[in-house]
Amino acid sequence: MMDAMMEGKDPFQMPAAALAYLGDAVYEIEVRTALVLAGVQKPSVASLQYVTASAQCRVLEKILPCFTEKENDIYHRGRNCVHNMPPKSCSMSEYRRATGLEALFGYLWLSGDRQRLKELCGIGFAGMGLYDEAEAAVPENE
Numbered sequence: 001m002m003d004a005m006m007e008g009k010d011p012f013q014m015p016a017a018a019l020a021y022l023g024d025a026v027y028e029i030e031v032r033t034a035l036v037l038a039g040v041q042k043p044s045v046a047s048l049q050y051v052t053a054s055a056q057c058r059v060l061e062k063i064l065p066c067f068t069e070k071e072n073d074i075y076h077r078g079r080n081c082v083h084n085m086p087p088k089s090c091s092m093s094e095y096r097r098a099t100g101l102e103a104l105f106g107y108l109w110l111s112g113d114r115q116r117l118k119e120l121c122g123i124g125f126a127g128m129g130l131y132d133e134a135e136a137a138v139p140e141n142e
Contacts, residue, residue: 011110
């Protein structure tokens, strides 16, 4: 499948809610892929500790300092877009922040920047048993 940029669409110009919608699936795929590659016996159960809004906020705290200016802008657009009621398992603040993270993941996916997506996942999932610590090294000059 061609990325959005090759189809003449600029993912940066897309609505934040649309990016978050896609980013939710992208985040889930990254978690599921990491669990399967790690050989986790019950990945559907294990994934619950990574895909909740609270877990996404913990990942966000690790990667937020690494954001480029554009990534930070997309995150803020996603965080500030119109939100429905959050799930009972998290606060509105956590829900908004998780939506911002999802918007960024949707943007990276559509822009075809899979390397940056993997890099941020490596940093965000460090210490959670999904990636080798060597993969999670914070990149220089970010």
